Amino acid sequence: MKLYDYILSPSCYKVRLMAALTGVKLELRPVDFHPGAEHRGPELLALNPAGSIPILEDGDLLLTESSAILVYLAAHAAPEWLASNKPEEAARVQQWLSFSGRLTASLGCARLHEMLLRPGDIGALQAQGIAALRELEAGLVEQAERGMRFLAADRPTVADIACFPYVALAPDGGVSLDPYPAIRLWSRAVRALDAFIEMPGIHRLHELKPEPHIELGKA
């Protein structure tokens, strides 16, 4: 499988992260997104007229939507990352996969504006990003009430991977994560997954310090 990749792209990182978590080996084809704008050049536009990355090629299959790529990787190597056949769970996975596009369009564009000088109405992008974060926070609080740690189930699914990168990188676009305790808890849970990988701006969880040893019954 060949991934057209940019190291600083949260959308490409979704794919790298999913591949790492499910043990799929990717062939990376680096794209000079910045400063070269190679994704808008003839070779890549021929593959994806939308002019965006990631693009995944596997034999005859060509995918240009990160959510579809996540589903493909999971279906291939680790179906437990997909929704089970419970109707609610299946719908929730789909709901958050679609929702992830709003994160890209708000927090992602705010980040490109603040970091790589992409034109845009930064106030509006940040406001849309905050609205999306509030919705995600509420969704996670409801899940916690159902006894579930992740967006669609009590185990991580493709929905978590689709939403995690742009949320974790919100501060790059000038949007703070301080007001969202449920999001912070969820972000820790994602980063604590076995085989988790980093990208610039998203750190692995540092080793937790051992519990303080309290001896009962002694002064």
Add this chain to the structure above:
Amino acid sequence: MTMQAMIDEWYPVGLFSQLDAAGRGTALMGEPIVVASDADGNAKVTGGNGRVLPVCVRYGHVWSSLGAPKKALFSIPEADQTGRRFVDVGVVRVRCSPLRAVENFLDVAHFPFVHTDILGAEPHTEVQNYKVEIREDVDEVWATQVKFYQPLAAKSASGGITTEYMYRVPAPTCSVLYKTCPPRPSEWDVITLFVQPLAEDLCDVWPWMALFDDTTSLTDLIHFQQTIFLQDRSILENQIPRLLPLDPGLEIPTRADLTSVAYRRWLKRHNYTYGAQLVAQ
């Protein structure tokens, strides 16, 4: 702050390769400027009220100044050496003082913690003794004999090596570093940080490189450097206070990094305080 001392310096304002006739609006020390190419393809920089600003083109970038530069842009002899690859890494905006961006670049001690498994790794966190001086003849800050263990020093390195660095500050918002060149032990790789001060607490950073590496693709070289710089960016945006603190009084040696002490002393000596705050420490 005083702008006066720094106003006559040259600053990077864009990539020469990306100039166009329409021009790009940006800013220099609070003043809106436009960077464009003229009918002959030369770089042209215009200030706030339409006044034409000084221009030079060097190291892949367009340089300009709000004042009247008293000397030519600092020289990097390696930029004229044949066999090197010259890499425009591209701009990254950082919400921090331009002086803090340079100071962070000079600090080796953060490598294992911020650039884990690339430029440093625990437990190799010790910075051995090195030499720092302000070279009076050229009026530059230099740190030499900086040695550090690195798991992946460059794209051209094939494993962990002890890398040697030299750091140079030839202008208040620019730094040039020389580091061990894995494929050519007799030469140094050159990596620079050119910082455009937009405001006292906001800057555009233009990294640039002149490397010996015939095998790595240009895109991989760019991505390697962007990865490292983006790891720094989140640290830089969270530094408090935003401005670089300079002690106006007696110089008391702090526990800070030696190069940083020399850089701050040099800034103070020249009154290079745009982006600094004077506070007793």
